[in-house]
Amino acid sequence: MVSLTINGERHDLDVPDEMPLLWVIRDVVGLTGTKFGCGVAQCGCCTVHVGDSAVRSCVTPVSSVAGKSITTIEALGTSDQPHPLQQAWVDEEVPQCGYCQSGQLMAISGLLKTNQHPTADDLATSITNICRCGTYDRIRKAVARATGGGQTS
């Protein structure tokens, strides 16, 4: 039995210790906003916050986050009060297929906790999430918009 808190709600789960957090969130708890993309921490689709840190849930054994507070895309903001990045994503029309965007938003919102004004170079260094639709240029613009300027190139 593993206990963890997801989006403020406590879950006591009968799952194997080594089961990745991603599949606990998706297939056991039933929150599908967090996506599966690679299973080996390469693409970032599965990014969630554990405490204040952005982690790749596909390689995070659920036992390693027992007792921790986890935030998924469903609780990054609310419809009344979206996270500034979510609003900027809408304003800049970032998503195309949208599949990677939960992970992009969770990864970059995680970055903002330590770097409130990331430059394009910071994003290039810190964000390795893959977007196959190629929305990268809009992501840079949206981050700049959300963080009050910054440089876009």
Add this chain to the structure above:
Amino acid sequence: MTSLDRADFMRLGSIFAGSLVLGVGPSGCANRSGSAPQASPAAEPEGFKLNAWLVVHPDEKVTVFVAKSEMGQGVATGMPTIVADELDIPFENVLVEFAPAAAAYQDPQFHLQITGGSTSTASSWMPLRTAGASARAMLVAAAAKQWGVEASTLTTKAGSVIDAKNDRTATYGSLAAAAASMPVPAKPVLKTREQFTLIGKVNKRIDTPHKVNGTAKYGIDVRVPGMKFASILYPPVFGAKVVSFDATKAKQVKGVIAVVQVPRGVAVVADNSWAAFQGKAALVVKYDEGPFASADSEHLKTQFLKLASERTGAIPAVQRGAQSVPGRRLAALYFGHPAAHATMEPQNATASVTSDGVEIWAPTQVQTLAQLGAAKIAGVPPEKVKVHTTYLGGGFGRRLYADFTNDAVAVSKAIKAPAQVIWTREDDIQHDWYKPMAANAVSGVLDEHGNVVAMQHTVVMDSIFKPLGFPLPPSGLDSISLDSVINTQYEIANYHAYYVNPNSGVPAGSLRAPGANWNNFVVESFLDELAHAAGKDPLAFRLALLRKNRLATNVLETVAKNAAWGSPAPGTKHGIAFGFWNGTPAATIAEVSMDGATPRVHRAFVVADVGIAVNPTIVRQQLEGATNYGLSLALASKITIKGGAVQEHNFYDYRVLRIDRAPDIHVEVLETTGSPSGVGEIATILIAPAVANAVFALNGKRARVLPFSEAYA
């Protein structure tokens, strides 16, 4: 059945009560066919279906059925925009629902329900405008009857019929019931371009809010009561067959429920995806590997290059002018490795086979083939197969194949329960329908003034048409594999093109701008070779060959102006490429420097003439995204065959573009003809040659192989 045969009443339940139907997934889709809704809002406004494409609700909302798959290219916004404009309603009143698989929704060009070839907006433009205008005429007719006036005295605005003379209005919602019994007009009057209120003016996407908060439902998010998760072990070698398997260890994995053989492999069925993956890893399978087991990329490459240079078994595709032309002759051989689509959402599908028929929920680009495949496997007539299309986490042509939907149907049939077949990334990379391996032999002749007077081009590439299920013509010519060669826009007096189908055994597929995504690299790189040999400016060289094609010269001149052609930023060089895809001429200039052996694209300038942009923001997104997709392919994406199997596994060895190498992209959209042309693929074919030509300008190295990781190694 045509879309406007007969206005049929259709009472619609709770799914239309929400603010946006789009993306509700299985519950919403199931409800339309009359089964019990899974979520029942209190108020359930009835709707009246005025034709196959739209339902007008008493609360003034209008549901528009989108018969194309939303894979990021924006059809879920653009297509309803076209209907809503002709119907004359505010965009805010639009609800969107994906159409079921049905004859009314088949593409007029392909005679299938299919999304591909950058055809959606172009081929739906007149049918959707007609559907909107027809419904509008029926609403006007209903008002005219109610008020006892001539329909010609009435106008419409923002969802109401207006009788200006008698100072009265009636909303569409109030007229919908009566309108449904009005005759369908034979030839409704369409708006002029100047009268459009939404086309060209709506710049947001209807799906964006759902895609930033985790609520958009993709195929992988489908949850059906009682469903199991399944992962299939496919034979690694192409064409291999399962001889026997030992499931003892797989069945010991906690959560694994069953192991069953299906036509294409061995399926591990579990109560969650991860258990299915673990069970699959524990399977022991014996294969009959078949004749492809000895195939490898190096050997195939040698064969392909030989076929190209010797033109063995070549089929003439274009024969224009003289074969032998005096002048200075240049020749080159180009080679491209295969590449995988790598859609962000791995392939998956959910199916339920029961005694009543089959239901499929899938991120598919080809509803008709999914339906036919399921019918065959389940042994039911096609009309007993309901196909529910979810959002697609990327398409790029990968989901034009019914392999993954067929597998879900086979598993559900075997376990007698709903099943979601979910692929690992490794399955996805190793069992794709690949951008084919290709070798091209190209030559050109320059006259004494440095003008191109002759060109010959031989393409060696597996047929892309055939695996899509389309028959090749008796000649054996594959027009997709020859795209950008047989339909070249360049005017060259003596032009000869040939096709060699090598039948390599590697599954060949339709990948974003298929055929052209390779051939245009060859054409545009080789033109650059010729321009340099002639001592001419690559832009002027192209303009001279296109001088009678105003749309083409216009995009080239515009992109040159935008990029300040000839004045690249310090430390960089410019490269230029032109291309043409499904009616759209476009050009790209890349501003490039080198990081060791890797090109770095600082800025990409793209200009495309799309005829008319229904949603300018979405057109820009597509040109930006296709540029990055093409750059990703060109930089390092490579599929290697060894022992008949793909050697790459996942994003650590199948490398794709990330934000660190993504250029700033400047787009300008031209709209000359007023009629939409293809948008989603064109920019894919421009960036690789533009970059290669810039690298040549930088260091004199000519890339005659893709990806660049091999060319500049």
